[in-house]
Amino acid sequence: MARKTSFYAICPLGLEELLATELRACAASEIKCARGGVFFAGSQACAMRACLNSRLASRILMRLASSDYYDEEDIYNFACRTKWEEHFGPDKSIRIDINAHRSPLRSLDFTLLRIKDGICDRFNHFMQTRPNVDRVHPDVRIFAYVDQRYCTFYLDMCGEALFKRGWRRDKGEAPLKENLASGLLMLAGWQPDVALLDPFCGSGTIAIEAACAACGIAPGLNRKFLFQNFSDFERDLWEEIRDDARAAVNRHAKVSIHASDISSIVVEKAIENAKAAGLEALLEDGRLVFERCDAREVKAPAASGLLIANPPYGEQSNPKSASVASLMKNVSDNLKHNFSGWTAWLLTSDRSLPRQMRLSESRKIPLFNGPLECRFFKFEMVSGSFRDKHDRQDS
Numbered sequence: 001m002a003r004k005t006s007f008y009a010i011c012p013l014g015l016e017e018l019l020a021t022e023l024r025a026c027a028a029s030e031i032k033c034a035r036g037g038v039f040f041a042g043s044q045a046c047a048m049r050a051c052l053n054s055r056l057a058s059r060i061l062m063r064l065a066s067s068d069y070y071d072e073e074d075i076y077n078f079a080c081r082t083k084w085e086e087h088f089g090p091d092k093s094i095r096i097d098i099n100a101h102r103s104p105l106r107s108l109d110f111t112l113l114r115i116k117d118g119i120c121d122r123f124n125h126f127m128q129t130r131p132n133v134d135r136v137h138p139d140v141r142i143f144a145y146v147d148q149r150y151c152t153f154y155l156d157m158c159g160e161a162l163f164k165r166g167w168r169r170d171k172g173e174a175p176l177k178e179n180l181a182s183g184l185l186m187l188a189g190w191q192p193d194v195a196l197l198d199p200f201c202g203s204g205t206i207a208i209e210a211a212c213a214a215c216g217i218a219p220g221l222n223r224k225f226l227f228q229n230f231s232d233f234e235r236d237l238w239e240e241i242r243d244d245a246r247a248a249v250n251r252h253a254k255v256s257i258h259a260s261d262i263s264s265i266v267v268e269k270a271i272e273n274a275k276a277a278g279l280e281a282l283l284e285d286g287r288l289v290f291e292r293c294d295a296r297e298v299k300a301p302a303a304s305g306l307l308i309a310n311p312p313y314g315e316q317s318n319p320k321s322a323s324v325a326s327l328m329k330n331v332s333d334n335l336k337h338n339f340s341g342w343t344a345w346l347l348t349s350d351r352s353l354p355r356q357m358r359l360s361e362s363r364k365i366p367l368f369n370g371p372l373e374c375r376f377f378k379f380e381m382v383s384g385s386f387r388d389k390h391d392r393q394d395s
Helices: 016-025 044-053 072-081 108-127 178-187 205-214 235-247 264-276 280-284 324-338 353-357 385-394
Strands: 005-010 029-034 037-042 059-068 094-100 140-146 150-156 196-198 257-261 288-292 305-309 342-348 363-369 372-380
Touching: 005 044, 016 029, 016 037, 016 044, 016 178, 037 044, 044 059, 044 235, 059 072, 072 108, 072 150, 094 108, 108 140, 178 205, 178 342, 178 363, 196 205, 205 257, 205 264, 205 288, 257 264, 264 280, 264 288, 280 288, 324 353, 353 372
Parallel strands: 094 140, 196 257, 196 305, 257 288, 305 342
Antiparallel strands: 005 037, 005 059, 029 037, 059 150, 140 150, 342 372, 363 372
């Protein structure tokens, strides 16, 4: 039986339960959700599958050891005791990052330096050589987390954050991270047989994540991971896992995804992103459509479906344009008249959005878009009820 190791998967706040479900599909066990992440146990194969397949995780860390401490010298001694050589050799460059919560340490920078000293001193003692530090492109990335009493060391399995899929050519204004976009799709319950529309597509993140999910394209299929630099890396096992993911890709999946933006330049960039994601076939036969259109005038591409969008709000809107409140009121009027039978899900940091749109949400889910606390509002566009009501009020 494969040896179990402890891991911690980081994700956007609000997506922890969905990430736990993803990890179960990778054969993870001992799953425990925390704020902004999920603890789990599993084999190396389980962790590699999670790095390759998770659409929600930002990073996956392998737990090495934990120790109580009083000051920086205790943490230095802890670094000296940790058996780093079991995971990487002195020929590998390293980067060390530290995070703290309510720690009594006077200087995290000094603590980080002492951790580096401890690692290097251990290698010097046992091997008469030490790893170099590379802050930009390290072979091995070490995370230290300190709270009031304990220091814990982790090895990063990933390298680049997992939400960086590799297809984004231009971020555009206030981009939605890829893993949050996938989270929106999952929270809304979208499935490939349901028509999807994003009338504020920007760089195309929601539409592209949906198309990749429909085609079974693993998010990490075309990238490298730092676990490939570990001493116990099982290359044959990794090739088998990756081959299974390649075999699961189906670019003939039946799907109807439409995305639009008011800027033709932005739409062209979204199309380039989709091509970089390997979605040319879907673009060519119209299963994935990007077009220039004002969200106040967009038409429903099907009799029913899901509208999922990250519309502009105060932190990301252009002050020269019409006010966001006025814009969203006009968008709402269009939805009421042309999208009966649809369900609209909108992510915003503006909690007054339902009032601006003169709609009552049927559900709201707290989420974070980077540092911004947001709500993911659900609106049921019921046939006839809005138009009749507001026509009477306006007369």
